[in-house]
Amino acid sequence: MSRFSLPQDAAFQALNTSLGFDQRLWPHDVAQSRAHVRMLAAQGIISDADRDEILGGLDTAAAELEAGSFPFRADDEDIHMAVERRVSELTGPAGGKLHTARSRNDQVITDLAMFTRAAAQGAIADLEQLRLVLLEVAERHLDWPVPGYTHLQRAQPVYLSHHLLAYFWMATRDIGRFEAVLRATSELPLGAGALAGVNFDTDRRMVAAELGFDGVVRNSVDAVSNRDFALDLLHALSVCATHLSRLGQEIVLWTSSEFGFMTLSDAWSSGSSIMPQKKNPDAAELLRGKAPRVWGHQAALHGVIHGLPLTYNKDLQEDKEHLFDAADTVALCIAAAGGMLETATFHRATMAAAASDQMIAAVDLADLLVKRGTPFREAHGVVAGLVREAVDSGRSLADVAIPALGDDAAAILEQSSWLESKVSEGGTALVRVREQLQQARALVG
Numbered sequence: 071m072s073r074f075s076l077p078q079d080a081a082f083q084a085l086n087t088s089l090g091f092d093q094r095l096w097p098h099d100v101a102q103s104r105a106h107v108r109m110l111a112a113q114g115i116i117s118d119a120d121r122d123e124i125l126g127g128l129d130t131a132a133a134e135l136e137a138g139s140f141p142f143r144a145d146d147e148d149i150h151m152a153v154e155r156r157v158s159e160l161t162g163p164a165g166g167k168l169h170t171a172r173s174r175n176d177q178v179i180t181d182l183a184m185f186t187r188a189a190a191q192g193a194i195a196d197l198e199q200l201r202l203v204l205l206e207v208a209e210r211h212l213d214w215p216v217p218g219y220t221h222l223q224r225a226q227p228v229y230l231s232h233h234l235l236a237y238f239w240m241a242t243r244d245i246g247r248f249e250a251v252l253r254a255t256s257e258l259p260l261g262a263g264a265l266a267g268v269n270f271d272t273d274r275r276m277v278a279a280e281l282g283f284d285g286v287v288r289n290s291v292d293a294v295s296n297r298d299f300a301l302d303l304l305h306a307l308s309v310c311a312t313h314l315s316r317l318g319q320e321i322v323l324w325t326s327s328e329f330g331f332m333t334l335s336d337a338w339s340s341g342s343s344i345m346p347q348k349k350n351p352d353a354a355e356l357l358r359g360k361a362p363r364v365w366g367h368q369a370a371l372h373g374v375i376h377g378l379p380l381t382y383n384k385d386l387q388e389d390k391e392h393l394f395d396a397a398d399t400v401a402l403c404i405a406a407a408g409g410m411l412e413t414a415t416f417h418r419a420t421m422a423a424a425a426s427d428q429m430i431a432a433v434d435l436a437d438l439l440v441k442r443g444t445p446f447r448e449a450h451g452v453v454a455g456l457v458r459e460a461v462d463s464g465r466s467l468a469d470v471a472i473p474a475l476g477d478d479a480a481a482i483l484e485q486s487s488w489l490e491s492k493v494s495e496g497g498t499a500l501v502r503v504r505e506q507l508q509q510a511r512a513l514v515g
């Protein structure tokens with residue numbers, strides 16, 4: 071029997087179905103169904119014989135899903151109904167008991183929590199790998215000077231290792247955000263039923279333990295309404311994507327002929343369909359170009375949830391594609407970032423030449439005056455005047471500064487002293503970079 075006297079309109083079916091995208095939840099759906107029926111039998115809600123039949127049906131359905139031979143039907147609304155329908159076909163009346171004491175509302179959010187946890191764990195593993203690459207490349211280029219920029223104007227030189235380690239710390243903070251997502255998915259929603267709880271004496275903690283949750287969501291209304299962890303994952307993914315976009319942009323700049331600091335491996339470059347000489351940093355450009363798509367998904371999910379009355383509303387079906395695409399996109403981007411960096415060649419002489427532009431030592435000259443007792447603001451003015459004189463007369467800063475400031479200025483304009491004088495904690499002097507590498511190594515274990 072059905073409550074309805076007409077079949078669903080085809081356009082409604084097309085709008086309403088989520089099977090096209092929620093199929094990938096099947097491993098979680100099957101795992102939670104297994105845990106659910108074991109609990110139902112342990113509580114005496116179904117018989118052990120029914121449990122075993124259902125578990126057998128779930129095994130067959132899982133094998134079919136794995137093999138791509140699962141017989142989906144046009145009217146399967148989503149993966150949950152498809153699996154339940156198939157288990158019923160395979161087992162007869164026992165299969166009809168699978169959905170006892172459960173609703174798709176608590177089922178879908180349980181699948182999503184499991185997916186979110188797996189995605190966060192995957193991102194953490196990918197970022198840990200990226201951190202190893204960053205460390206290794208930093209160690210290989212420990213004392214290679216490169217200009218540091220502000221406003222994309224040469225500002226002060228740093229060692230390449232120091233510059234790359236900035237990305238190590240970004241990745242470390244990203245990992246922290248994904249760990250927070252794990253904490254946000256630590257309670258099991260299943261058992262909330264449609265929204266009010268269920269009419270059976272279930273053991274939610276048994277299901278939680280089997281599925282690896284630390285506890286159960288305390289409130290059934292909250293359990294089926296909550297999508298916070300999905301927003302949390304999208305936030306962590308968004309920040310990570312933004313970080314990678316900055317790395318991508320730097321790779322685009324550094325591999326240009328104008329900079330010439332870096333060459334990508336051919337494995338990470340593409341050619342042009344018309345210009346035979348081109349070697350394009352497409353992967354780096356895509357690190358830039360993919361980021362807005364990830365935050366777009368975050369904004370879209372806020373849009374779906376905002377103003378939504380409790381509890382479940384079909385709008386919430388729209389949570390999945392945003393999450394899936396964002397997680398897939400960031401996984402690819404992290405892999406590309408690591409692949410590019412690990413195999414790139416840096417050009418020591420070109421970077422060193424750019425980093426030895428004497429103008430880059432202007433702050434150091436001002437600090438020389440400060441150490442002689444001149445207030446910094448006044449020293450800044452004196453050196454600005456020297457820079458201007460040098461630029462206007464076409465002479466080097468040394469030619470102008472040494473007569474004005476004495477021989478100490480010559481020592482300062484020796485390139486290595488600009489870097490090696492940056493001895494403050496967290497600075498670029500080698501002694502500090504080595505310290506930083508040690509701290510970083512300790513984190514990666």
Ligand code: ARG
Nearest residue numbers: 088148174175178382386387
């Ligand atoms: N496909 C649905 C979703 O993704 C599953 C939950 C449906 N629940 C319902 N009451 N219609 O959200």
